[in-house]
Amino acid sequence: MGTHPPSAARRLSAARRQALQQYRARADRYDSELEPFEPLRREAIQRLDLRPGETVLDVGCGTGLSFGPLLDQLGPRGHIVGIEQCPEMMAQARLRFSDLRAQQLRLVQAPVEEAQWPGLAHAALFHFTHDILRSPRALDNVLAHLAPGARVVATGLQWAAPWVWPVNLFVLGAALYSVSSLDGLAQPWSELAPRLEGFEVHPTWMGGIFMATGVWPGRAP
Numbered sequence: 001m002g003t004h005p006p007s008a009a010r011r012l013s014a015a016r017r018q019a020l021q022q023y024r025a026r027a028d029r030y031d032s033e034l035e036p037f038e039p040l041r042r043e044a045i046q047r048l049d050l051r052p053g054e055t056v057l058d059v060g061c062g063t064g065l066s067f068g069p070l071l072d073q074l075g076p077r078g079h080i081v082g083i084e085q086c087p088e089m090m091a092q093a094r095l096r097f098s099d100l101r102a103q104q105l106r107l108v109q110a111p112v113e114e115a116q117w118p119g120l121a122h123a124a125l126f127h128f129t130h131d132i133l134r135s136p137r138a139l140d141n142v143l144a145h146l147a148p149g150a151r152v153v154a155t156g157l158q159w160a161a162p163w164v165w166p167v168n169l170f171v172l173g174a175a176l177y178s179v180s181s182l183d184g185l186a187q188p189w190s191e192l193a194p195r196l197e198g199f200e201v202h203p204t205w206m207g208g209i210f211m212a213t214g215v216w217p218g219r220a221p
Helices: 006-026 035-047 067-074 087-096 136-143 165-178
Strands: 055-059 079-084 105-109 121-127 146-157 197-204 209-216
Touching: 035 067, 035 121, 035 146, 035 209, 055 067, 055 136, 067 079, 079 087, 087 105, 146 165
Parallel strands: 055 079, 055 121, 079 105, 121 146
Antiparallel strands: 146 209, 197 209
16 A cells, blocks of 8 residues: 655645535536536446445545436445545535435545445446546555455546547646646546556547546455
């Protein structure tokens, strides 16, 4: 897992504050802003290949937009662990599924680097969670809570080829609104890739969005 020097900790703290400010301001309108991306969410969930009764981690779950499609796959015996650091976003998630039984949905309000929950999950979803994907500590914590053979799917923004400048203008505008740093947008999945087996990246939206898939072998390959 390695150690993280004080300078890295300070950068993480600044990024965390910026992310909290961004999503606190967006919480009330977040669902409508992401409506155009719902087909991507559903494709990502399909790629998780969930089975009834399994447990899935919804990493950076936001307002809980993935909960419904996930439960459609998991059935009444399935379980979701939703992890979100922004209180305002988490409040929306709690309202959305206030009628779910506690054993079916566990919400963890904490930075992903520090979040704790019991048990091992069969799958993990990172849907438009750039800052989390760029954090080795966050990834290591999530993977430590996955069973060997767990499926992992990540989606998000990425730079398209330089000549597709209209797409990159879209990526830039969306990123400035939703990430704490543009670092890593060329390969947002680069920290995740070496941790998984069978890792594949599938570009979509003319290269401006990626969908990555892989399997957690139970230890770093």
